[in-house]
Amino acid sequence: MSLEEKKQQIVEDFSVYDEWLDKYEYLIELGKGLEAFPEEKKTEERLIKGCQSRVWLDSEERDGRLYFTADSDAIITKGIISLLISVYSGSTKEEIVADDFGFVAEIGLKDNLSPTRANGLVSMIERIKEIAGQGRQ
Amino acid sequence: MLEEIRKQFPALSAHVYGKPLVYLDNAATAMRPQSVVDTWSQSVLTGNANIHRAVHYLAGVATEAYEGARDGVQAFINASSREEIVFTSGATAAVNLVAFSFGEAFIGEGDEVIVSTAEHHSNIVPWQLLCERKKAVLKVLDIRENGTLAVEQLEKLLSQRTKIVAISHISNVLGLVNPVREIAQICHAHGVPVLVDGAQGIVHEPVDVQALDCDFYVFSGHKLYAATGTGVLYGKRKWLDAMPPYMGGGEMIKSVSFAQTTFAPLPEKFEAGTQNFNGAPTLVPAIRFAQEARANAAVQAEQAAITEYVYTKLTEDERVTLYGTSLKQKIPLFSFAVKGAHHEDLALIMDKMGVALRSGQMCAEPLMDRLGVTGLLRASFGPYNTLQEAEYFIKCLDKAINMLL
Numbered sequence: 001m002s003l004e005e006k007k008q009q010i011v012e013d014f015s016v017y018d019e020w021l022d023k024y025e026y027l028i029e030l031g032k033g034l035e036a037f038p039e040e041k042k043t044e045e046r047l048i049k050g051c052q053s054r055v056w057l058d059s060e061e062r063d064g065r066l067y068f069t070a071d072s073d074a075i076i077t078k079g080i081i082s083l084l085i086s087v088y089s090g091s092t093k094e095e096i097v098a099d100d101f102g103f104v105a106e107i108g109l110k111d112n113l114s115p116t117r118a119n120g121l122v123s124m125i126e127r128i129k130e131i132a133g134q135g136r137q
Numbered sequence: 138m139l140e141e142i143r144k145q146f147p148a149l150s151a152h153v154y155g156k157p158l159v160y161l162d163n164a165a166t167a168m169r170p171q172s173v174v175d176t177w178s179q180s181v182l183t184g185n186a187n188i189h190r191a192v193h194y195l196a197g198v199a200t201e202a203y204e205g206a207r208d209g210v211q212a213f214i215n216a217s218s219r220e221e222i223v224f225t226s227g228a229t230a231a232v233n234l235v236a237f238s239f240g241e242a243f244i245g246e247g248d249e250v251i252v253s254t255a256e257h258h259s260n261i262v263p264w265q266l267l268c269e270r271k272k273a274v275l276k277v278l279d280i281r282e283n284g285t286l287a288v289e290q291l292e293k294l295l296s297q298r299t300k301i302v303a304i305s306h307i308s309n310v311l312g313l314v315n316p317v318r319e320i321a322q323i324c325h326a327h328g329v330p331v332l333v334d335g336a337q338g339i340v341h342e343p344v345d346v347q348a349l350d351c352d353f354y355v356f357s358g359h360k361l362y363a364a365t366g367t368g369v370l371y372g373k374r375k376w377l378d379a380m381p382p383y384m385g386g387g388e389m390i391k392s393v394s395f396a397q398t399t400f401a402p403l404p405e406k407f408e409a410g411t412q413n414f415n416g417a418p419t420l421v422p423a424i425r426f427a428q429e430a431r432a433n434a435a436v437q438a439e440q441a442a443i444t445e446y447v448y449t450k451l452t453e454d455e456r457v458t459l460y461g462t463s464l465k466q467k468i469p470l471f472s473f474a475v476k477g478a479h480h481e482d483l484a485l486i487m488d489k490m491g492v493a494l495r496s497g498q499m500c501a502e503p504l505m506d507r508l509g510v511t512g513l514l515r516a517s518f519g520p521y522n523t524l525q526e527a528e529y530f531i532k533c534l535d536k537a538i539n540m541l542l
Binding site for chain 2: 020021024025028052053054073074075076077
């Protein structure tokens with residue numbers, strides 16, 4: 001699936017839920033389904049600053065594409081980071097840097113989080129962009 | 138009836154996400170009654186002038202309202218004189234004032250200050266700054282397993298070098314009323330003064346500073362239904378007189394020259410700069426409301442019922458760990474953890490159900506470390522909260538936990 005298709009998929013998945021509680025339920029399921037993140041990788045460098053709960057993000061480059069893994073001690077936050085990395089894993093650095101992350105606004109995620117959580121979301125997006133921006137011209 | 142009380146608070150009829158607001162973050166700030174809003178806007182609309190100095194009519198109106206509030210506070214906490222009431226921007230500013238000015242006068246290298254492990258950052262950090270500045274030592278009084286203060290350890294902590302003890306009347310996390318009178322007696326037996334952080338205490342307990350015999354008592358207006366940016370430092374005159382000013386400028390001077398500046402008498406000595414003259418008068422209707430609520434049997438019965446109900450529900454629930462578990466000292470403020478569910482997730486889900494809670498470290502990181510948690514969820518009730526709301530809170534908590542586990 002291309003980056004665009006993946007984003008479209010998320011927007012569609014989200015649109016079935018009218019109630020925000022249901023959307024949380026969906027994020028919780030995503031969070032619970034996230035692949036286990038090794039304890040030894042939960043280092044200070046992988047921790048995303050600006051989140052109230054703790055979020056760790058790691059990345060790996062294979063064949064010119066980035067693959068992300070992540071974890072959080074709060075499950076909704078874990079669902080959010082899970083959603084982000086499922087969209088952007090497998091993309092090239094160029095694709096990620098060029099992306100405007102507009103689908104996050106489209107699903108209304110940012111507007112429906114508490115301000116502290118919304119800041120955390122912004123920090124997560126910034127970290128993904130930062131990783132994609134590393135080592136480029 | 139509670140309906141009459143609730144009607145006085147316009148903010149309580151709000152709906153959030155289409156659901157009636159259940160506001161349980163009163164320990165962070167209380168809602169304001171219409172009487173406070175009216176006093177506030179009246180001050181801005183018909184009494185707005187800078188206080189004390191000018192001779193014109195409006196200045197007189199504003200000064201009277203401001204100084205009237207001082208009299209109101211003096212009577213409310215039974216201070217022996219109005220000069221012992223210093224207006225500040227809040228409890229934090231009041232503690233900082235004492236830590237600085239008392240520290241300048243009485244604390245030197247090697248001296249000791251005692252706080253408890255259950256203090257709010259506002260009653261820790263100013264003392265840490267002082268100790269750093271003066272090379273003094275900060276000592277910590279521990280809590281017992283049920284969250285009550287380990288008062289029996291106080292004797293051992295007090296030494297020849299102890300200069301002041303700063304303790305909260307009620308912890309903003311544990312919700313237990315501390316025996317501040319007993320603490321003052323112990324400290325005074327060693328000649329050590331006591332500052333009581335009354336940010337929560339003033340809301341839930343009748344306070345008579347002469348009966349408590351504390352040396353300082355501080356509180357914020359906004360937790361007591363008054364305007365934000367209002368606050369009170371009560372200090373025994375003998376201490377306030379002996380303390381140098383905290384900030385310079387504005388009304389705190391008697392005369393200024395480059396050769397020598399002399400300072401205004403109490404309480405202006407500690408009220409530098411333009412004061413919150415629009416806000417301070419709201420302390421009067423706020424105090425009136427607090428007194429009415431205390432005298433209202435229906436409110437008191439509801440508060441007691443809420444405390445007992447929530448306490449029982451939370452302690453019975455095996456998924457929940459409640460901190461601060463001495464029921465006879467308990468106010469309707471409950472901080473707890475849920476096994477396997479993050480406090481922030483719970484707060485976020487319950488927010489969508491209309492329930493406003495606090496989650497996180499609640500400005501008490503040392504206490505979180507002591508309890509071995511990264512954060513807690515807190516429900517704090519005000520006199521306008523109903524048992525029905527408490528029941529809704531418990532129901533929503535159960536739903537939220539089930540969503541997460």
